[in-house]
Amino acid sequence: MIFFFSSYEKIRYNDVDLINENTDAPIGEISENREFRQNFHYDGQYLYKLEFITASYGRKNSGTITMTVTDDQGGIIAQGKVKAGKFRDNAIYSFAVDKPLHSASGNYTLTITDTGSTENNSATLYTSKEPPYEGKLTIDGTETDMALAMSIYGGYDVGKLHKFYMFSGIILCLLIAVWFYNYCRLNHGHSTVLGNIIKEFHRYRFLMNQLVAREFKTKYKRSALGFFWSFLNPLLTMIIQYILFSTIFRSGIENFPVYLLSATVLFNFFTESVGNGLGSITGNASLIEKVSVPRYIYPVSRVLSSAVNMLISTIPLLLTIIFTGSRITKAYLCIPLIYILLIIFCVGMSLFLATSMVYFRDTQFLWSIVSLMWMYATPIFYPESIVPAKFSFIFKINPMYYFLKAFRMITISGISPGIGQYGMCALFALIFLIFGWIVFHRHEKNFALYL
Incomplete structure (x- = not known):
């Protein structure tokens, strides 16, 4: 609704x-x-x-x-x-x-x-x-x-409302069917994959909360400003990049401060959450060897900890939007959906890279290079129009491009992205989550041998 x-x-x-x-x-x-x-x-x-x-x-x-x-x-x-x-x-x-x-x-x-x-x-x-x-x-x-x-x-x-109602009805029926199937299985003493995941999250919710809080507190340990850096960091980054790039790339970019800060908030979360999730298994080796808990909790908690930073970083973005006179419309209600899909995408990336890190420790160094290339391949501080047509395929295969484009449609134009935009974000999120989960699940039993 x-x-x-x-x-x-x-x-x-x-x-x-x-x-x-x-x-x-x-x-x-x-x-x-x-x-x-x-x-x-x-x-x-x-x-x-x-x-x-x-x-x-x-x-x-x-x-x-x-x-x-x-x-x-x-x-x-x-x-x-x-x-x-x-x-x-x-x-x-x-x-x-x-x-x-x-x-x-x-x-x-x-x-x-x-x-x-x-x-x-x-x-x-x-x-x-x-x-x-x-x-x-x-x-x-x-x-x-x-x-x-x-x-x-x-x-x-074009009268597409009936198609939306039909699509929504199908999704609702599928969700009800999945819920009913799991409810019947659990009532008869049988287990299901979804039921096991829900049980594990409920059983270890206290540990999850403690890991998220630990990561968040450790990041700002002995810092004079503490978590206030989550507010200042994107704002200061935006100011520096604005000074450097406003005279070079600003031509043709509407509301450049919001354009720049919108991308900074999302891409900083992406690099931070995946970078932290990458070392979540190797960094908790002593805890993994002593405590028997689902190991996917460690990378997920790293991503959720970074998500807290992203939410705090949204505050200076909203202040910039208000200061520049941009409209705050009903389309802003869709921002949580983009955040959720981006978190799912980062969880999938973290699961895959955390597994790779256990077997191949050079993953952390490779990721620093890949993330840098990824940043320049994403229109963060430059307009996508300056990229030659023969290289435009880079945007089509870049998941962060779709997240940024959808987010900017809301923050700059004040309109909701189309269903196709949401569909691409959801598609990349699910593909990377499923791929990351399969890789992680197949190899987690051997983690202790390599830690």
Whole structure:
């Protein structure tokens, strides 16, 4: 129900985007007492944002720019205000609409006005000779032969809700069937794989809690700031990377601080949890030889300990989102789902690498190299658009790319990822969990011989 509420538009509508690919001259300064009207035609039935290429003339401008979208009857669909000082040279500004459209003709008007800006103290937008939509730009009542360099993002209603209900019903029936099967087996004194796992987690929950708490406390032992470093670390990392990369890679990246910090929080968790899980068996050799407990508890506890750090690191991310003026929408309810799928993915990686570490101690050194390569193969601080098309396959086989892309759709665009995005995240999570579990389970009986 939460997923349906937060992802309704992505379930009901197919994406139909009109993306602008070129810019020409600026439209002129958006100063007070000037009015810019852009008529545009869009056949879609849902509109969630408009994107523009902005310019500031290299100045820190003042004033407030107001954007209003109306239908062919003059009814206001969306209205928003932005400080002119937020416009940067060759940057992207997103104007959120997030509304179903009701214009029978498909014709709309975007009106741009300003209050508080004067000549030589105001920002501007760009025009395009070949816009992806039909429409002309009117400046102070005079129609021009230009159009705004504007991208339109929305979709058509394709009536997919019945498919979602059917899919949800199938999943619910499968879950009920699995529960009923395990309940009947356990009631008759028989064991099941799922039942054994649940029993073990319940039986050793105290040990799991102690291991998670130990890992968390050990990390900040004798530290003056303690766990507050979980808050500061991603924030300081973001500030340093922002200073280094904002002038190099910022062009074309919307809301670069949130873009950068969103990736930092997720990728730091990934490298930390898998790096800690890698040495979870060899690091607890003395405990494993003395205490008979399921050994998968050790890598799982390492991942869960890092998950606590990730949750704390989310706080500076939310503060950055609020500070930069980004919208907090109902799509944020889907963030826990992305976190859960990422945790499952990291558990699978940890199980596999922890097994490998027992037999091959050089795994830790290889992982440090692989994780570094993985970081550069993931668009953390650079836009994916700068990667040549012949190397785009790297993103398609990179699980972290899908997690980051889904997470950024929520934190930057304020919309829920599509079902396909969630599906790819879930697919990678389950594949790595099953693979890691099989490898770990087959070799754990021989751990004592190599520890």
